[in-house]
Structures are given as structure tokens and as C-alpha cells.
Amino acid sequence: MKSSLTQNIHQVLVVLIGLLLLILKPAHAQSTSLSHGVWTQSLFFRGFAPSTGEKLRMKDLVKLAEDAKSNKIRDLYIFAGPFNEDGTIPDYSFSETARASVKRLKELAPNARVLPWLGGLQDKTVFLNKPEWRQRAVEDMLRLAKYLEVPGMHLDFEYILPTSTYVIQYSQIPAARSPMTDYHPSMRDFFKEVREKAPSLFVSTVFPSSAPEVTPWKANPSRRDLEEISPLVHQMSFLYYDTSITSQEVFDRGLRHQLEDIIAAKKASPSTEVNIAFGTFVNEEQLHPYRDLSIENLPNSFATLKRALQGLEDKNPLSGISIFCEWETEESEWQQFREGTSLVAPFSVAGR
Helix, strand or coil: CCHHHHHHHHHHHHHHHHHHHHHHHHCHHHHCCCCEEEEECCHHHCCCCCCCCCCHHHHHHHHHHHHHCCCCEEEEEECCCCCCCCCCCCCCCCCCHHHHHHHHHHHHCCCCCEEEEEEEECCCCCCCCCCCHHHHHHHHHHHHHHHHHHCCCEEECCEEEECCHHHHHHHHHCCCCCCCHHHHHHHHHHHHHEEEEHCCCCEEEEEECCCCCCCCEEEEHHHHHHHHHHHCCCCEEEEEECCCCCCCHHHHHHHHHHHHHHHHHHHHHHEEEEEEECCCCCHHHHHHHHHCCCCCCCCHHHHEEEEEEECCCCCCCCCCEEEEEEHCHHHHHHHHHHHHHHHHHHCCCCCC
């Protein structure tokens, strides 16, 4: 009898402790399922900042790790490119400095995921329309993933529009161009080859906004492009900045259309993570017409996103928010980021 009573008391205590843990569970306990991301500079792989020559210091790695932890950032897109013209990856990404940085970041921020950020401009160093280029790029991506011991890559390809005269001249894009109509089909072919040759590689990519209200300087995808590409990648981010929009009403409408395109893409591939990306940088003067900072600032972008999410068939199709860029984000902006992500939470749980 005494043994039975002791057993019953033990069972009751187990249940009570379980309930207590649920009650006391922090509100942010679901953060491990989020996929907030940030684009970071090549400093961490090169060992120095190419614009200033300043050398990488341990405190730079510590700060990046602390920013990741305090802002629930999972994905660190560390610049590792652009691709070389032959499809290979620059030597600095295979340096001992790059490997040591990844190892140290894993120790400092164990919940973060390092994804080398590769890509470039179509017809300058990227040639998605050429099978031999695609083959070499996939081979070198696999080589880099093995060398750095990272789970995948973040890929940022851009086709500069023929009307974007300043960007073409500034970026020194050759006059001979591949047809713009071939660009997204060639991108789809590239991701198909990645999936076939590297099925275990986590593949993240980024697009300009597909909303019709947006006028970027680079080719944006159609909804059909997204539906075809989303099953071939594990994560997509959509840039909702540099939109050329100067009206709040149009900014609202465009973000709503962007979310509707995201829902369509997720129907084609429910497990693909999808982020919206906001910017914290300031463009050079010639590009100011693309970004009205009275509209495209963090507080207003998050407030607009909250409104755009209302009434959607998918309560929140986003897995997280991405920020461009780490090297121009001040602490006051990280505070705005924390407030903003709380404003539009909860995010959907996705991933493979």
C-alpha cells in the first residue's frame, strides 16, 4: 500500500513539474525555428576589410556572434565571392583565416548557421546560361562546403537591367549581354544541377522583390519563376528595399503583393524557408532615387509588414527577417529590428 501511494505521489509530482515548466517556458523559446539572417562582409574570410585594409580582430568575431545571439539571428551570410569568371570561388574563401573564423563563430554562437555568400553579376563573372560555368560553380561550392565544414551556401545572382545605365557603367558590365528572358530559366537550371549533384547541400538564395509596384535596377522574378525555383532551394529571401517607391500606399500594396507571391511559391514547396529582407544601409548618391528613407526605414517597414500580413490565407508565410547589412547596422537599428520582429511574430516553422 505504501509503495503504491509513493508511486502515485511521484506521478503527480512529475505532472506538476511538467506543467510548471510549460508555464515558465520563455516566450522566445520558439526562436530556434526562426531563420532571421544577416549579410556580413568578407572581412571574416579575407582577414581584412578590402575597403579600409583594417585587419580582422577577435572582437569582430565576438561582436558578430553577440549580435546573432541577441537578435535571434540564425543565418550568417558571410561574403565569399563573387564567383570568378570561370565559375570558381576566390582563393581567400579557402584560406586558413576563413576556416578559423567559421570554427570560432561556431564556438561563440553555436545556434548560428554560417552560409558563405556567393554570386555576382550575370555577364560579368556569372554565366548561368553556360553549362560549363554552372558545372565548375557547383563543384567549387561543394569543395568550399567541405573545407569550411558548413552545411550550405547562400547565392545572390543579379541581372542588371539594360535601363540601369549608372549601375552598368559603375559595375563595368560588358556591352554584349545574354538575353534577359534566359536569365531566370538559366538560374532554375543551375539550382537543378545543384540538387542533382549535391542533394545534401543547404541552398539559400535571394531575389529582388517580385511585386509589380517595385522598380529595381535588376531583373526581378515572376510568380511562375518562383514556383519553379522554390522546390529546388531550401531558403529564399526577398529584398523589399531599393523599390523606387515614394508613396506609403504603394509601399503597402507592393508588400502585400510580395506576400501573395510568397504564398504561391510556398504552395509549390511548403518546406522552403522564406524571409523578407529590409535594409539598414545608405546608397551612394546616384542610387538615392531607388530608396526613399522616409518610407524604407526599419520601423516603417515592419509596420507595413504587420498591415500586409492581416487577412492573408496563410497567417504568416514568413520564416524570418533578413537584414542588409551587418557592417552598417547600428545598435539603435538592432533595437528596431528586435521590436519589429516581435511586432510581426509568430513566424512559420519551415525547413528541411
